Amino acid sequence: xxxxxxxxxxxxxxxxxxxxxxxxxxxxxxxxxxxxxxxxxxxxxxxxxxxxxxxxxxxxxxxxxxxxxxxxxxxxxxxxxxxxxxxxxxxxxxxxxxxxxxxxxxxxxxxxxxxxxxxxxxxxxxxxxxxxxxxxxxxxxxxxxxxxxxxxxxxxxxxxxxxxxxxxxxxxxxxxxxxxxxxxxxxxxxxxxxxxxxxxxxxxxxxxxxxxxxxxxxxxxxxxxxxxxxxxxxxxxxxxxxxxxxxxxxxxxxxxxxxxxxxxxxxxxxxxxxxxxxxxxxxxxxxxxxxxxxxxxxxxxxxxxxxxxxxxxxxxxxxxxxxxxxxxxxxxxxxxxxxxxxxxxxxxxxxxxxxxxxxxxxxxxxxxxxxxxxxxxxxxxxxxxxxxxxxxxxxxxxxxxxxxxxxxxxxxxxxxxxxxxxxxxxxxxxxxxxxxxxxxxxxxxxxxxxxxxx
Numbered sequence: 001x002x003x004x005x006x007x008x009x010x011x012x013x014x015x016x017x018x019x020x021x022x023x024x025x026x027x028x029x030x031x032x033x034x035x036x037x038x039x040x041x042x043x044x045x046x047x048x049x050x051x052x053x054x055x056x057x058x059x060x061x062x063x064x065x066x067x068x069x070x071x072x073x074x075x076x077x078x079x080x081x082x083x084x085x086x087x088x089x090x091x092x093x094x095x096x097x098x099x100x101x102x103x104x105x106x107x108x109x110x111x112x113x114x115x116x117x118x119x120x121x122x123x124x125x126x127x128x129x130x131x132x133x134x135x136x137x138x139x140x141x142x143x144x145x146x147x148x149x150x151x152x153x154x155x156x157x158x159x160x161x162x163x164x165x166x167x168x169x170x171x172x173x174x175x176x177x178x179x180x181x182x183x184x185x186x187x188x189x190x191x192x193x194x195x196x197x198x199x200x201x202x203x204x205x206x207x208x209x210x211x212x213x214x215x216x217x218x219x220x221x222x223x224x225x226x227x228x229x230x231x232x233x234x235x236x237x238x239x240x241x242x243x244x245x246x247x248x249x250x251x252x253x254x255x256x257x258x259x260x261x262x263x264x265x266x267x268x269x270x271x272x273x274x275x276x277x278x279x280x281x282x283x284x285x286x287x288x289x290x291x292x293x294x295x296x297x298x299x300x301x302x303x304x305x306x307x308x309x310x311x312x313x314x315x316x317x318x319x320x321x322x323x324x325x326x327x328x329x330x331x332x333x334x335x336x337x338x339x340x341x342x343x344x345x346x347x348x349x350x351x352x353x354x355x356x357x358x359x360x361x362x363x364x365x366x367x368x369x370x371x372x373x374x375x376x377x378x379x380x381x382x383x384x385x386x387x388x389x390x391x392x393x394x395x396x397x398x399x400x401x402x403x404x405x406x407x408x409x410x411x412x413x414x415x416x417x418x419x420x421x422x423x424x425x426x427x428x429x430x431x432x433x434x435x436x437x438x439x440x441x442x443x444x445x446x447x448x449x450x451x452x453x454x
Contacts, residue, residue, distance in 0.1 A: 032097045142214030165196040403438040
């Protein structure tokens, strides 16, 4: 029974030892056993660490041994003394040193560590040890186990593909009482199971061979792709299993080039429909189109009630618009209120100004398409009612075509026939009717009825 000095001093009695038993002092076992730089105590710690952490985890083994032993030294000593020994797996007892020798400390190695010098052979050994502690090859680099679920050392995913493949065979066994049909069915189930395992192996091998375990690299490649290329890649990635990596990349490039060509053809066709004859005119058309889209978005944002934080921002914007640009529309102007009898200059300047009818900022028609087709009066209507020229021309064409076909539109029909505000459609109808470009099917009765209702 071996006891340390501390336990012996307090009278510890581990079974079957008793304090009254005779004893003798054992010397320190730090003497060299097989080599001059490894003591017997370190040999014991080395074998204990390999038994605990397993062969290959040299970092943990070196920490368990302690002292000045690095993982490379632990690896070299174990293989030289135990693995490459003539009496492997036991060490060569002919090399046993014993207590007559004094353990030597490798001073050169310590000096080399302090100076930071490394031997090429040591560097190669470090890479070898790294491969022991991280099995596999470059295909495993960058693996994020939390994301991919792939365990490099076990060479499996958690969970595996078709994880329930083993369930049908869990309770199956061959018995002497099985009939020939039973044996055939069980053998067929085993064949199906082997096919499922082969499919699992192919999928795992594909992920490893294509470097899909490197999540950061895949994310960087995905960010470099355009949105169109991402859609193409998402649609055709199922074919990657049937092509080599370079063939798959060539296919992706070809499909992306085809998509770009188709988009360009669609743009040129749109230029032709818009009447553009040169590329410069097409670019100007694109610029105007973007301006129109931005204007539509701004108008919708101003007309749509916002909620929460957006409501507060809209309220601040409306305050500044009301201060700087929202003015009363001139009486009698297109889009303004007709002058009312008895409403003088002081009618809108009284008290708190609550009776003052305000109109939004006039629309700038200078750069909008179709403005050159409008007369001065039509431009005034579009300006004060914030009506785009293309919208006005579309309503004008529809009303004049219906009138020419003998089926003129009524005022009540116009209000909800077009995708604009009813008041804008009604004022367009009144302008066309006043110019004599359309006819009123009711002879003005609708207008008189509206005035009577008011």
